[in-house]
Amino acid sequence: MTSPALAEPLPSSVRKPGRVKSLMTTYRVPLSIIALCLLPWLLPSKALAVNVLIYGVVAVGYNLLFGYTGLLSFGHAAFVGAGAYITGIAIGQFGVPWYAAVLLGVLGGGLLAFAIGALSTRTRGIYFSMVTLALAQLVYYVALQASSWTGGENGLRGFTVNKINLLGYDINFLDPVNKYYVLMAFAALALWVVSRILNSPFGAAIEAIRENERRARTCGYNVERTKLLSFTLSGTICALGGTMSALHLAFVPLDSLHYHASGMIVMMTLLGGASSFFGPFVGALVFLVMEDVFSLWTSHWQIIVGSIFVLFVLFLPKGIWGTFLARFVR
Amino acid sequence: MDTELILMQLFSGVALGAILVLTALGLSIIFGMLGVVNFAHGALFMVGAYAGLWVASLTGSFWWGLLVAPVMIGLFGMLIEYFLIRPLYGRSIDDPLLLTFGLSYVLVEGVRIVFGTDGIPFPTPSALTGVLDLGVGFFPIYRIFVVGVVFVVVLLLWLGLEKTRFGLIVRAGARDPTMMRVLGVDISKVWLLVFGLGVGLASLGGVLSGPMRSVNPEMGSLVLAEAFVVTVIGGLGSLLGSIIAGLAVGIVISMTALFAPEMATIVMFALMALVLLIRPQGLFGKLA
Amino acid sequence: MTDIRNITKTGISRRRALAGLGAGASLVAMPWIARAADDIIRIGFPTPLTGPFAAEAKDQVKSAELAVKQFNDKGGINGRKIELLVRDDKLNGGEAATRTLELIEKDKVHAVVGSLSSAVQLAVNEVTRARGIIYVSISQSDTINEVKDFSKYTFHEALNPHMTAGAVARHSFKKGSKVAHLVADYAYGHEMLRGFKRAQAEIGAETVGEILHPFGAADYSTFMPRLRSMRPDFLCISNFGRDQANSIKQAVDFGLKQQAKIVVPVILHNQRLAVGPEVFEGVVGGANYYWGLESQLPSAKAFNDAYRAANGGAIPTDYGAYGYTGLSSLLMAMQVAGGTDTDKVIAALEALKYDVAKGPQSYRKCDHQSVQSVLVLESLKKADMKNDADLFKVVANEAASEKVLRSCTELGFPA
């Protein structure tokens, strides 16, 4: 039980994280992995748990750009989708082994992120959001037109991975538990990578740009190049989420490229809290569980989700996890 | 291709452009004055169409719907500004964008609850049905009427912004809000009115679109994309830019529809990407 | 407004969800609530309860529930009760695949019925195919008939674009008719166009032009001058849903109806209600079902009466009826098979002859397409409507025949 004194955030001008908080920061990756191991046994279904993994990775990757670099992209669905499409096409049309297809998806998505980033990071502020949205919509329409590759509006299919071979053992990939833990390894890898990036000097540089772009430039940072690198890394992580989703569903819907999908990523990130490492993951979890549960109650679940989002922007801009950390963890 | 068809296509393009201008104006004005990207623009457009229909069915006249609904929804917009947007001034510029994004979900679902998910019929007012012979082809009278309305609205806006004291305050306020406060102008009142005006324009667009497009809860989603493209090409916040960009996009779509019709949507986004690469701030925009 | 709570009378799934929320919230690790006893037959039913086709989806659910109720009232299948698990697929393939995985892995359904778009049905098909689960698909597509997407577990209850476009063409075009096409540029649009042109070739009707329009466009005004300049006798609009509503509305505005007869491959009851009688007046389109069939067909009468009794006098609609015919065929096959054994049920479905609402139907062996009658409807003038639900005149009722389908060899199946 928390004491009343701790329930209210202390007005503090000093940043000296308490013992719990600094432990949580130091061991954030192992702690996250433990939480992920338990996840499928706490959620209504394994399929939902895998979706949480996927969107958790996507949101954490997205947050590298949004929360840590301070750039609001409305086009990240393009990278998630690119990862998924490339993986699916590689397996279904070229018979590439699944692990190589994952690698191709991640690299391809990263490359697309580099291209879109190179164009969009030249703009600032609200223009940046608009440009990312427009370029991502362009990707959507290209995928719609290139139907011989992507399946167009029908979606990409025909690449179900039934079993995978790990260290000489055949694993039934249709089994939900197996699938979860294999994909969890990818998620853990992604979390570890993002954590290292955030801990690195580059992590400090993007925070500086978020805090004060002009000052960062005056300090000698090549702001455009740093933003582009952040954009590319963020898009690459999102592409990994996309490849995971391709393996999970054995289907890539065209809708996965639409700007509504980008909006969903933003909502998840904000809901969980863009100011913290694990916040976006929590956001993905809460968003998906909410959707799952509310959509069983009422077909008008969107009004609930929308209202909650509005209230969060107004009153809890730190998000669920961010608020929780600020209030209860020292 | 004969000349008549090309002329006709050009005319269709201008008419479509006028409609695009109408859909973009509200978005452009709100951004220009408040620096807020209203993601609920499309949803408010849709709500406007439903409100127009509702008023028209109560009064039995399309014209009442056309007049009353934009005022009604404009007032509703002021409530949004007062209760939802205002607390966000001074925070990140992204916050109003995110809030209105969430709001659009609420509005769309709200309309689904009240009016159903399928959409409802919105017949063309009987005085404006039929087609007009332009010499090179036939064009719906109603569309010509809409072009006329857009012209009048743009003219009124221009007069209002350039020739009145209120317009002066609005333009000055957009440039330097702190200065206005120093001069004793209650800038928050101006913002309230401008937001209401922008939302009112969005819903006017909705009412006018009712007889042309099918009225359904999702109709705003496409409009939002179109309005974004037009305002971004024109330069966010530039009224003149929106008008020129709207017409240009209309003509480009129309010409594409003649030669490569399946590309008529993609060309809009391609044009936008192109403009942004050459001039990131849009044709008439100022750098942020 | 109906919501799922009202639709799903069993309520089991909801209680389960509530328990899940509680467990999640208190973070108590516990094995997931034990599933229902195996003497219940569970059928998963993904359908887009949110989105533009929510009204059709709700009609589908009501029809499906009716079929389940009728079987349960008769004592179920071999004494086993049937439970319908409705899920919202949000008209999104990814969402549909997730819901289907949940239905299979968590709810252990014995079969899946549903979907309302080509993409969603292909997503569900992919999931059920890999896991050997019987799936009765109830939305239109030519793609799913082809060998590439074939699944021996999947049965295609809905009509396909080839059938509807063909029927509409056969009952509208004459030799020498001039036909202009406005086609949505995606697989479904191209499939409808192909259906029309195939029939045109047989009839000897001439194509005077075709325009592909972007999928999901809102404004069609820029296509109209060219369509007018083609001076067609018929304007075929091969698109669906909102695209159809917008394009017909604008074609009418541009006076194309005075020039040509507008025909569409599929005409929807709810769409006609949403757009209004003035716009649709005289438009001809294909359909799987129309309640007005009851004057000609006893099975339609029986279905309508049962539906009215269960739903406060409402009448069933086209896509709604798929829920009834699709579920009924599956349950009849289970009855024959004496349970849920997959191979036995497949064999029973392949051999099944059924007439539950629209005349005799059966599944073709090679692609599992339901061979069935196709209706050609014409939208009535407002003055000619006898009541609010009296929307269409039945122009033709093309009897079930394998001849109107593409041949098995054409679809890629061994001869």
Added chain:
Amino acid sequence: MNAPLLAVEDIGVRFGGFVALQGVTTAFHPGRVTSIIGPNGAGKSTLFNVLSGVLTPSSGSIRFKGQDLKGTRQHEFVHRGIARSYQITNIFPDLTVHENVRVAAQASRSRYNIWTNRNRFPELDARADSALEAVGLVAKRDEIAKYLAHGQQRALEIAIALISDPELLLLDEPTAGMGPEETKEMVALLEKLATERTILLVEHKMKMILGLSDRILVLHHGRLIADGSPRDIQTDPEVRRVYLGQNDGYA
């Protein structure tokens, strides 16, 4: 006369039709404090922006240590040895004092290192601490910058600028908004800094300028109208007319 550190040749800046600077030619030699004064809108900040790479001049050239700075991008200026502060306090508000300086120190190396833990650069921490020491902020090391007093924030900004060990330091009104106490401390700090490097100062507080500067430049309507020692400037009739005549010394 040794070679100038920075030589400015016929610099002009135009914004559309507005001429902000015109024909400014001057040179700055190492180890001196030069102040730039002039009424509001005279072009002081524009000149600063040109010298720090924020603005590219419409005409003219700048040579730093004999090298033409043409085409040099703004972020490269600091690597060349020119650092600056801003008129309105410009720090990283949500970082701690130490992080503020440390992130500036890091800009000179390991900018794009995405893999090594940032704590494995002890020399950066040491450099940051010594910069804080120089401006007297060691006690505030772990405080979040936005909660510092105004004068301390200005000092922090100077520490940020100092961390790159610049040869030329451009300070835009370092005492803006300060009370007499804080101003005094800042003047002491500037005097200390002036012993080690070349300083260019934009200021309005005449008393302070006269006490601190070796040389004063006067700008008016974008032109350089006077250049000389504080004594020369005080007696210059032109300067008295356009500048001191309208001001009481505290703008």
